[in-house]
Amino acid sequence: MLIVDRLSKVYDAHGRRVEALADITFSVAEGEFACVVGPSGCGKTTLLRCLAGLLSPTSGTATVHGKLAVVFQEYGRSLFPWLRVRDNVGLPLKDLSKRERQAKVEGALEAVGLTDAAGAYPWQLSGGMQQRVAIARAIAYGPRVLLMDEPFAAVDAQTRADLEDLIRDVWHRLGVTLLFITHDIDESVYLGQRVIVLSSAPSRVAENIKIDLPDERDQLTTRGDARFVELRARIYAHIQKAKRGSTS
Amino acid sequence: MSATLKRVGIWLGLPVALVTVWWFASAGSTDFFRPSLQRIVQAFRETWLGPRFVEEVLPSLARLAVGYVLAVILGVVIGVAIGLSVRTRALTEPVLEFLRAIPPPILVPVIMLFAGIENTMKVIVIVFGCIWPILLNTVEGVRATDEVLTDTCQVYGVKPLRHLVLQSASPQIMTGARQALAIGIILMVISEMVAANNGLGFTIVQFQRGFQIPEMWSGVLLLGLIGVALAGLFHLAERRVLVWYHGSRDADRR
Numbered sequence: 497m498l499i500v501d502r503l504s505k506v507y508d509a510h511g512r513r514v515e516a517l518a519d520i521t522f523s524v525a526e527g528e529f530a531c532v533v534g535p536s537g538c539g540k541t542t543l544l545r546c547l548a549g550l551l552s553p554t555s556g557t558a559t560v561h562g563k564l565a566v567v568f569q570e571y572g573r574s575l576f577p578w579l580r581v582r583d584n585v586g587l588p589l590k591d592l593s594k595r596e597r598q599a600k601v602e603g604a605l606e607a608v609g610l611t612d613a614a615g616a617y618p619w620q621l622s623g624g625m626q627q628r629v630a631i632a633r634a635i636a637y638g639p640r641v642l643l644m645d646e647p648f649a650a651v652d653a654q655t656r657a658d659l660e661d662l663i664r665d666v667w668h669r670l671g672v673t674l675l676f677i678t679h680d681i682d683e684s685v686y687l688g689q690r691v692i693v694l695s696s697a698p699s700r701v702a703e704n705i706k707i708d709l710p711d712e713r714d715q716l717t718t719r720g721d722a723r724f725v726e727l728r729a730r731i732y733a734h735i736q737k738a739k740r741g742s743t744s
Numbered sequence: 745m746s747a748t749l750k751r752v753g754i755w756l757g758l759p760v761a762l763v764t765v766w767w768f769a770s771a772g773s774t775d776f777f778r779p780s781l782q783r784i785v786q787a788f789r790e791t792w793l794g795p796r797f798v799e800e801v802l803p804s805l806a807r808l809a810v811g812y813v814l815a816v817i818l819g820v821v822i823g824v825a826i827g828l829s830v831r832t833r834a835l836t837e838p839v840l841e842f843l844r845a846i847p848p849p850i851l852v853p854v855i856m857l858f859a860g861i862e863n864t865m866k867v868i869v870i871v872f873g874c875i876w877p878i879l880l881n882t883v884e885g886v887r888a889t890d891e892v893l894t895d896t897c898q899v900y901g902v903k904p905l906r907h908l909v910l911q912s913a914s915p916q917i918m919t920g921a922r923q924a925l926a927i928g929i930i931l932m933v934i935s936e937m938v939a940a941n942n943g944l945g946f947t948i949v950q951f952q953r954g955f956q957i958p959e960m961w962s963g964v965l966l967l968g969l970i971g972v973a974l975a976g977l978f979h980l981a982e983r984r985v986l987v988w989y990h991g992s993r994d995a996d997r998r
Contacts, residue, residue, distance in 0.1 A: 504855060537811075546897075548895070548899055549898070549899075550895050550898060550899070564899065565900070566895075566899045567900065568892055568895065568896065570892050573890050573892035573893060574892045574893065574895075574896045576907070576908070576911070577988050577992045578895065578911045578912075578914075578988040578989075579988075587900070587902055587907065588766075588900035588901060588902055590902070603901075615989060617988055617992070618996065619992035619995040619996075620991070633900070637900060
């Protein structure tokens, strides 16, 4: 479970005061899959860093119940280039016995379809495969809550579709609480059970939209579904409104 | 296999050519100060392939090894401490620039005053000369630690010093260590030339003063060979430690 209560973040750099997050309140229920979308520059990454405990908020709180794992946007920079894939995935499991660790690493690599790449270095893999490694690392860690920060922003469209389905699959299997941050409206509708729309910076929660699509989703039929198109249009309108609201 | 042979051929080509030219150009030389290479090689065999190797060469190499290893340890430890904190860096920078600017050979007579002319003095001189490239490169390497990896360590509860900072700074640390090795050899010889009762530098100066010219030249030759051998060993070690670094750089270029 994830609770964000009246969270705000103000950067004070060189006398210039930048208000990134104005007042954010929402929660994600145990086992829920929620997406956060917003116009570019709306402080999505700031929000993630506050949730992950990498940044302390100016006011308000972000509470994560249970173990947290994060998949970062820059997959190329979030894997250790001096470690092979299996050691990258196993590094956070140093406290476990060698045997347990090995089992978890193998399981996680199998879940993302990378069993064959266990002995490779990350830089020998394609971008999409590297992000799979990062996802495997998060899975192996055994989190209750999983945060993802635009994880597929830098991969090509086909890889992206594969990874989206992989994430739905992982979510089903692990039963984790998942918060997925993206700037892509289609992606947010396709993936989650709920979309939280942020306004432009200083951002607030502009809208909370339930995605009442059937749980069984696939790239072809779901994206062609009339309900999908309707939800996408609604979110798009909200974001346009949020953008105008900040400029006027 | 043929690729390796080709590389060895390229590597050895010029040295072999130069030695050949030297051999024939100096053959039958009667000049006292420029003896024939044949004479020098003969002196080399008589001088260094015997008890002198143990008495003169090994003590030199031992001092170099101790001084160099100490410099690497100190340089990395201090470099990491400085590199991790912006404030320490600002505070120490002027002092480091000053200390680095002092040519280490000038410290030989100074250090002699309180450390005598024995091993301690020579090791101190080597440490003082070798530490700067290692320390300064370590600071730069630590400073360049990737923020996303730092975040990753924090989120996944991975100890950053061992698993991130030292690893990601290792290419720079190796660069510093390579520079330090060359400096170390120079200081090993200089410290022995000024004051010593054994060692390579000392022996070469003794030969020169005693007009044992072929022996003197053979000592110079030996120093060059030691330098090449140490650089080769270093290269092998570096290739092992930095497999990932060279690989990822090649991958970026593709």
